[in-house]
Amino acid sequence: MTKPAAPKRHLPTSPFKAPATPIxxxxxxxxxxxxxxxxxxxxxxxxxxxxxxxxxxxxxxRVLSPYAKMTKL
Numbered sequence: 001m002t003k004p005a006a007p008k009r010h011l012p013t014s015p016f017k018a019p020a021t022p023i024x025x026x027x028x029x030x031x032x033x034x035x036x037x038x039x040x041x042x043x044x045x046x047x048x049x050x051x052x053x054x055x056x057x058x059x060x061x062r063v064l065s066p067y068a069k070m071t072k073l
Contacts, residue, residue: 025067027052035061036069 010018027033031043038056045053051064063070 022066025065025070025072027067027072032073033070034073035063040073 027043027046029043029046033041033043033054035041035054035056038054038059038061041054041056041061043052044055044060045062047053049065051062052067053060053062054070
């Protein structure tokens, strides 16, 4: 079993910009959200930092963190 590679550190003398750290998204029960694939929905369940359960009307979907395709309205 191999270990995952450590993230590369940014050198202060580098002419390139430091990599941006992704913003962690937080959702609460009842939040209205939009998803790129499923559309408009409402958060009906939470799993702390792991996933959220969203009701999109016709279907309920468990969306895993980091919620790249979902935004809070």
